[in-house]
Amino acid sequence: MIGKLPGHHDTIVAVATAPGIGAIAVIRLSGVEAITITDKLFPAKDLTTVPGHTLHFGVLLHPETGKAIDEVVVSIFKNPRSYTGEDVTEISCHGSPYIQQQIIDACIQSGARMAQPGEFTQRAFLNGKLDLTQAESVADLIASNTAASHQTAMQQMRGGFSKELKALREHLIRFSALIELELDFSQEDVEFADRTQFFDLVTSATVTVKHLIDSFSMGNVIKNGVNTAIIGKPNAGKSTLLNTLLNENRAIVSDIAGTTRDTIEEVLNIKGVLFRLIDTAGIRESVDAIESIGVQKSLEKMREAGLVIYLFDVNEYSAADIQNQVTAFEAENINYLLVGNKTDITPGATAKFAAIPNILFISARNHNDIDQLKNTLVDKVMSGNINTEDTVITNSRHYAALQEVLRALLDVRNGLDNKLPGDLLALDIRMCLHHLGLITGEVTNEDRLDFIFSKFCIGK
Numbered sequence: 001m002i003g004k005l006p007g008h009h010d011t012i013v014a015v016a017t018a019p020g021i022g023a024i025a026v027i028r029l030s031g032v033e034a035i036t037i038t039d040k041l042f043p044a045k046d047l048t049t050v051p052g053h054t055l056h057f058g059v060l061l062h063p064e065t066g067k068a069i070d071e072v073v074v075s076i077f078k079n080p081r082s083y084t085g086e087d088v089t090e091i092s093c094h095g096s097p098y099i100q101q102q103i104i105d106a107c108i109q110s111g112a113r114m115a116q117p118g119e120f121t122q123r124a125f126l127n128g129k130l131d132l133t134q135a136e137s138v139a140d141l142i143a144s145n146t147a148a149s150h151q152t153a154m155q156q157m158r159g160g161f162s163k164e165l166k167a168l169r170e171h172l173i174r175f176s177a178l179i180e181l182e183l184d185f186s187q188e189d190v191e192f193a194d195r196t197q198f199f200d201l202v203t204s205a206t207v208t209v210k211h212l213i214d215s216f217s218m219g220n221v222i223k224n225g226v227n228t229a230i231i232g233k234p235n236a237g238k239s240t241l242l243n244t245l246l247n248e249n250r251a252i253v254s255d256i257a258g259t260t261r262d263t264i265e266e267v268l269n270i271k272g273v274l275f276r277l278i279d280t281a282g283i284r285e286s287v288d289a290i291e292s293i294g295v296q297k298s299l300e301k302m303r304e305a306g307l308v309i310y311l312f313d314v315n316e317y318s319a320a321d322i323q324n325q326v327t328a329f330e331a332e333n334i335n336y337l338l339v340g341n342k343t344d345i346t347p348g349a350t351a352k353f354a355a356i357p358n359i360l361f362i363s364a365r366n367h368n369d370i371d372q373l374k375n376t377l378v379d380k381v382m383s384g385n386i387n388t389e390d391t392v393i394t395n396s397r398h399y400a401a402l403q404e405v406l407r408a409l410l411d412v413r414n415g416l417d418n419k420l421p422g423d424l425l426a427l428d429i430r431m432c433l434h435h436l437g438l439i440t441g442e443v444t445n446e447d448r449l450d451f452i453f454s455k456f457c458i459g460k
């Protein structure tokens with residue numbers, strides 16, 4: 001894709017709005033000929049002479065047939081004051097897919113070419129309108145479906161995270177320049193670069209980068225949700241709990257043990273966090289072949305889940321049973337939440353569990369204490385401190401690169417500690433700069449960029 005863009009002399013076109021029928025649709029062109037191509041189709045006015053940031057109403061004609069396609073509004077953006085940094089026009093038309101297709105066709109006939117996925121944003125990046133993390137956050141922003149994921153993407157698009165990295169990068173560049181200067185004067189044994197000051201800088205950078213790395217698990221939760229498996233014996237009330245949480249009768253509930261045989265998955269948004277709830281078959285030894293497969297699947301889901309809700313009937317279980325279950329979860333390193341169900345049957349049935357900490361008691365059928373369960377679920381995955389104002393890493397590419405940055409920073413710090421000669425120190429710093437640059441896009445290679453932008457939708 002990039003290979004085709006030497007100075008991006010061509011003009012690209014795509015529908016910028018969602019596919020399908022809508023009240024209006026927007027077709028976007030970007031490139032040196034964006035305005036002249038649009039002008040050819042738009043006899044009402046000479047668009048080549050109008051100022052940027054203006055709107056123009058008129059009929060759009062197909063260049064081949066000369067027939068009117070639609071009445072449209074054309075927005076004109078002149079470089080560099082546009083999304084891509086190039087000349088951009090946006091044609092707002094009526095939302096029929098036929099009209100959209102005709103307009104695209106007319107633009108292509110007049111010299112534009114169809115845009116690749118993400119190519120508008122890629123041009124914005126190549127023209128310095130956005131850095132790479134900001135460009136990537138555009139894709140996240142479009143895909144965001146909760147308040148939290150929207151906020152982290154917005155924050156990132158506005159450059160929150162790259163600002164911190166850029167500042168670090170500048171410090172490192174300044175320091176390595178000083179060190180390289182020392183190397184030029186190597187006979188004279190001078191030190192231009194203040195080691196102590198730099199050591200402090202590297203130490204504080206290490207803390208920042210660690211913090212960012214740690215934020216990834218939360219970022220991942222915000223972006224992708226948490227797989228939450230509801231696990232327990234047959235008849236514990238797992239399907240009832242799923243229905244209660246979702247507020248609908250999604251799963252079949254019955255007093256026959258072994259009702260749920262296959263797993264059922266549904267998404268629930270609690271306070272902006274997405275939980276992918278998985279109702280599973282009750283776990284027991286079974287002679288029924290199909291039920292056994294279901295039980296195997298439950299165990300698999302339990303091990304894959306980010307969080308396990310262990311549901312049990314308080315009337316049937318003893319404290320020792322729960323204690324054993326806790327030991328089993330801890331041995332397998334499973335993130336679990338103990339929930340005792342059916343508190344409505346025998347008053348005081350929960351007293352026997354007093355010695356076990358952090359059990360929540362509910363009645364799934366009567367909807368008792370469900371809000372408390374919801375709050376606990378959110379606290380559990382957010383470790384009680386959901387603060388999306390903070391910079392949060394949501395992108396696994398950034399996560400991997402930050403781990404390299406951290407490794408390199410630690411090398412630099414060790415080097416300073418061990419009074420490593422300047423030339424070796426400079427090598428470590430360069431490594432660190434390289435990985436930082438990969439994140440924000442100062443260091444790129446074409447394949448990588450193609451890969452990143454190909455994940456966008458066309459028209460972005």
Ligand SMILES: Nc1nc2c(ncn2[C@@H]2O[C@H](COP(=O)(O)OP(=O)(O)OP(=O)(O)O)[C@@H](O)[C@H]2O)c(=O)[nH]1
Binds near residue numbers: 343
């Ligand atoms: N009294 C009372 N009964 C409940 C409660 N929750 C569930 N039940 C009943 O317990 C029985 C089993 O409920 P299910 O939700 O089907 O249980 P399950 O854990 O999904 O069972 P399997 O799918 O067989 O593993 C049903 O008769 C429910 O009505 C509760 O809070 N109180």
Ligand SMILES: [Mg+2]
Binds near residue numbers: 240280
């Ligand atoms: Mg069930």
